[in-house]
Amino acid sequence: AQTVTQSQPEMSVQEAETVTLSCTYDTSENNYYLFWYKQPPSRQMILVIRQEAYKQQNATENRFSVNFQKAAKSFSLKISDSQLGDTAMYFCAFPPKGGTASKLTFGTGTRLQVTL
């Protein structure tokens, strides 16, 4: 079975600091996509960043970047210069089979609190 594991149920970071959320997954596929979604208190699911497994370069989106280690099946999210608006649940997601993202399996999430 394809699985996604987020081992940090809760994390806290001070404003302007950097925090890294971890995610590991299991797959026998070679080409696939990985996603980080953010769910703020409004409950809306918002895409943060996407990584294509065949690309060597780690994806970046402004203050958000990933550390993708394919051999280790690790996909961590780094948030730089944390802001109060980053307070949210963060979910790692991964398509269970095949090279498309047509279905996603989600981790159980990491609740991030950004404090003053």
Added chain:
Amino acid sequence: DAEITQSPRHKITETGRQVTLACHQTWNHNNMFWYRQDLGHGLRLIHYSYGVQDTNKGEVSDGYSVSRSNTEDLPLTLESAASSQTSVYFCASSPGTGGETQYFGPGTRLLVL
């Protein structure tokens, strides 16, 4: 602007009643999905569709059904609501060309008494 909407946003129903949750997207996406979100479980896939007349079961499909009669809509029906189906339900869509992002609706909070 294109969007994905869900209705109702909140619903309270009684055990044994049939309930239908609506999902409508205006992106003309081929793929549509229904997830439920419960504490400690993240989001779990209930049903999904890759196009009109196509429906498939996800990992937690028991007690739920969907139908896809057009591109825009994928209603989710709880045939006989149970307390275990109290949850937050999310609809999502994606273009269907492979590797693309899923876009989520705002969610429906369902309480089964």
